[in-house]
Amino acid sequence: MMEIVNIHAAKAQLSEYLSKVERGETVIIARRNKPIAELRPISASILTKKSRPMGLAKGKIHWVEDAFAPLSDS
Template identity: 40%
Template sequence: MKIANMHTAKTQLSSLVEDALAGEEVIIARRGQPVVRLQAIQQTGTSRKIGSLPSLLKRMPDDFNDSFDDWEETLA
C-alpha cells in the first residue's frame, strides 16, 4: 500500500495512477488522515459497435408508431 499526501499526489499523479493500474493500493491523505483511495476501473470488455442502429431498426415492428396515434387523448 502506498500513502501519499496531497502535495505529493498533485506533483506525482501520473506515477500514482500507474501504480493503481498495476494493482497497488494508493491512498491520498490530508494532514496525515486518509481521505481518498485511488483505484483502477475494471474494464468490462464490451464496446459499442459503430453503426448498430440500423440493425435495431430492422427489428422494430411495422406498427411501432400506431400506438402513439392517440397519445394526446390519453393525456387529456
Template identity: 45%
Template sequence: MTETVTIHKAKTELSKLLARVEAGEEIVIARGNKPVAKLVAADPAPKPKRKPGRWAGKMSIGPEFFEPLSDEDLELWGEK
C-alpha cells in the same frame, strides 16, 4: 500493496501514481495523517460477447493444408 501519500505528492506525481494503480496497487491520499481518498483501478470496459459461427462460410481450408510439408519447407522451419 497500499501506500499513503500526501495531497501535495499526489498532485505533483499524479501520472506516476496512476501508473502504479494500473499495475494493481492502491494509493491512499491523506491530508496530514488523515486519509481522505483512495486511488484504485477502474473496472475495465466489458468485452463484447463472442458469437459462435460468426465466420462460418467466410473461410475455408483446402485439402492441401493437411498434406505433409516438402523437404524445402521443413528445412525453413528447422525440422531437417
C-alpha cells in the same frame, strides 16, 4: 500493495501514482496524514457498457393528441 501519500505529493507526482494504479496497486490520498480518498483500478465490469433493451416504458407514457400541435399566438 497500498501506499499512503499526502495531497501535495499526489499532485506533484500524479503520473507516477497513476502508473502504480495501472499495475493494480492502491494509493490512499491523505490530508495531514488523515486518509480522505482511495485511488484504485476500475473494475472491468464498470468499463463494459450494457445496452438497455428497447421498449422498457411501453404503455407507461401517455400524452394528449395535440401535445405537439403549434401554440397559439397568445
